[in-house]
Amino acid sequence: MSFRVFLVIAFVVCSAQQVCAERVQWSTAQGGNGHWYEPVQSLGIDWWTAKAAAEAAGGYLATLTSRQEDEYVYSLIANDPLMWKYDGVISWHGPWIGGYQLLNSEEPAGGWQWVTGENWEYTNWLLYEPNNAVGGTEDRLQYFGRYEKSDTWNDMVAHGFYVNPGYIIEMDTYVVPEPVTLAGLFCGLAGLGAYVRRRCAA
Secondary structure (H helix, E strand, O other): OOHHHHHHHHHHHHHOOOEEOOOEEOOHHHOOOOOEEEEEEOOOOOHHHHHHHHHHOOOEEOOOOOHHHHHHHHHHHOOOHHHOEEOOOOEEEEEEEEEEEOOOOOOOOOOEEEOOOOOOOOOOEOOOOOOOOOOOOEEEEEEEEEOOOOOOEEEEEOOOOOOOOEEEEEEOOOOOOOOHHHHHHHHHHHHHHHHHHHHHHO
């Protein structure tokens, strides 16, 4: 294998660990709040890791405080198969969003909060949700549908009872993202260096 081919392969593999859609603004001209949203595909991620990743990116897990915002954010993922996971029975599990239930709250609908502390007034629960089906542990919020993808919500255990396919970042102002290509380049160069060392030692 040539060094050039090896570098390309290493670059692609390292860069593909997390797939981000384009960061878009819900502009005031559209009737929006001026915030930026970024769906991130990361198969098997738990809610706590998603929350930390959103904050590290300069934002937070999306808080959907109105029907208009909910519809806009859902439109970013509705037709993206990477942002949904079918459980093989009847349910479609979508990305994490920034709602959580306070410990020891009245089940199943008491004590829900947004990670930003915004008022919890608008909700869009799927019929019969929240239901705390996994007794006492379904306390994190995700997009969820039965039989088909939907903009409705479900309460879910933080680690994801099924594989959660990603999360949605919200930013009040635009934060320049870390260039994925640059991270991939460093990763590829590291792999190339290791390969060269092995060749030289042979």
